[in-house]
Amino acid sequence: MRKVSWIISSLMNNPAKHYNILHLIDTTGHGGAETVFKTIVSGLDQPRYKSYVLLSDHGWLFDQLSAEPGVRVLVFNGKGRFNFSLLQKIVKVIRKYQINLVHTHLFGSSLYGSLATCVTRTPVVSTFHGIPDWRPDDLFNKIKLSIIFARAKAVVFVSEHLKNYFLTMAYIRPRRTACIYNGTTTPKVCKIDKHQAKKELGFSESDILVSAVGNIKPIKGYDVLLSAAESLVSRFPDVKFVVAGAPADTTYYQNLLNLRVKLNLVDSFFFIGYYEKPDIVYKSSDLFVLPSLSEGFSLAIIEAMAHKLPVVATKSGGPEEILENGVTGKLVSPGSYTELAQGITEVLENQSFQKKISENGFGVFLNKFSEIGMIQQYQYLYKFSINT
Template identity: 40%
Template sequence: MTTVLHTIDTTGPGGAETVFINLVKSLPGDNPVVAIRGPGWVCDTLRKNGIEPVFVDSRGGFNVSYLADLVKIIRRYRVDVVQSHLFGSNLYSSLAGLICRVPVISVFHGFVDTNKGERFLPVKARIINSGSKKIVFVSDRLRQHYISQYGLSGAKATTIYNGVDTDVFYPRKDDSIRKELGLGPENVLIGAVGNIRPAKGYDNFLRAARIIHSRHPECRFVVAGQGSGALYDSLLELRRELGLEGIFYFIGFRENPPAVLNNLDIFVLPSVSEGFSISTIEAMACGVPVVVTRSGGPEEIVENGVNGLTVDSGPEDIAGGIMRIFEKADLGNSLKNTAFAEVEEKFSLRAMVEQYRLCHGPQKEISEGKTDYAGTW
């Protein structure tokens, strides 16, 4: 067995963090070593699963201490392979891998991991190219974007779709959220799951809700996700302006996403930019019909009219897709049944873990130091 160091520089919650934790729990290896930034949802979830993380301060610009800490951890625990997530961790882990001559698997989760204006981006890309054995992207669209726009290595790049644990996400009756909101059986509940960030497009969801509610007053709307600050305040103000108070609910982050999803009649992903969308496949696994925007990765999950609906990200488009489902019950049933059947085959946790395991390479080859991670400058 090998010793794997897992590292991420965020505290969660979120889609990338969920995948990170699932890989920590599921990838083969003796006593996984986990390095994270500090306390938070990721730390709490790891501890609930009997895993004690190591804290490393990854904040700030060029953080020499962060790099030194990773090198110390690799040497102290005799790490055989590093599995890193998101741009910052990928960069520092690649440097540490070069110093320690240990292979690194770098994972990119979204278009917003970095931007063209970032300082020294060509140099950072060369470091990741040199220090990574494999560079994993969670969708083909994301892979093509990073190769063409940022110069990451096409030869080392691969796509591995995120997967969900179908022992956790599956259809079952739950009305806890509906009861909490005081909804009756006559109400159609349409919801999204995801932290409140600009890329999530919740302003368009609010405007779509206004259109839908004007035609179908029985509809209610909910967003389950962490939110604070100026963006959240602006969404609350937009809700007030649209007259949707008591109609559209922000219920904050919930520890039990399967329960939230199993309360919904329709799931919507209103994002303007999305690397993949683990919440979409979680909804599909729970047997909820999905409407997603054409925002990057979701088009690789949903085939329009087959296992869900894909729409443009404008409010009218989102509203039209949602109304099409609940106005045509046979369509909704057909979409969710097809989607449910596809999840286990293409988007299961088992399938995802197996592909990451193959990226790590044969254990004998890793333990003997026969790796191909070193690049050229």
């Protein structure tokens, strides 16, 4: 488990206390950041940590966390470019529930949390999950980032790549930064085998499934995967490509459907939408692929590793810190459908290579990317931020 050494040394003699934590996030749908958010909230040590969650709307996160014992979920339906009422709501919640620390996720919530706690003087921990979709030379957003960095007791990045990127955007003392990799659980024993899982998704036992998991938007590079698939289906007639993810960008999704028709891939490339049982997707798969153009980390990769799948991924930032090329996975250049096709071919044609990277990847998952390890590091960070 990766340690945040500067935190641990400050906590050795600190007595156990009870803390009220307010969790904020920009979005409520199903995605990597939202999944990590849910994992942290539901996995904190109770009753030492009492969690309060303020969401902008109902949705997947609301449904998931409302069912969690000991978690108080609040919804504030606010719209607008800058929502002063949301600031007031955060201040009110902090005071009403005697919040000891605010944990924010993503850029917007981190800004609102930072501004609100200027009033309450409550410590803030801000977690960044990916590179924001604004230009590096955007002065206004750089000012916002400087406010977040100035107010936060600690800023967490989910990869060193992401940390290095943000440190070029605004100043923050290195002592107040930490890299905490996302974690996931070891899959529960599945009651169905691979053949049954394929059947549940509508495929036959002989189909070789190459899967990708993630919301559908341009940064995910599914157009690159489609182009790679065109060059592979004639060579591997039993291969079927499956993308499990909700259309976050409907225009891009429609363009993908049009491209699928143009490339004659309607019978071999499938978009199945958000699937409520992702374990079935992984269980049915023979190979996992991540074609992203940019990734802050990639929760989907470690989920695939946890399911002992061979992984082909792009060198898009976070994946290079998860996979060692040729040892725990296959890494290719982002945006290159030829390299992606070559990487997939190398894995599909070499059974011993498949076995090697699958087994090695599972071992790395157990040692480095466990859910328990991630939550422990956040709990250390909470106590450090509150007590110093």
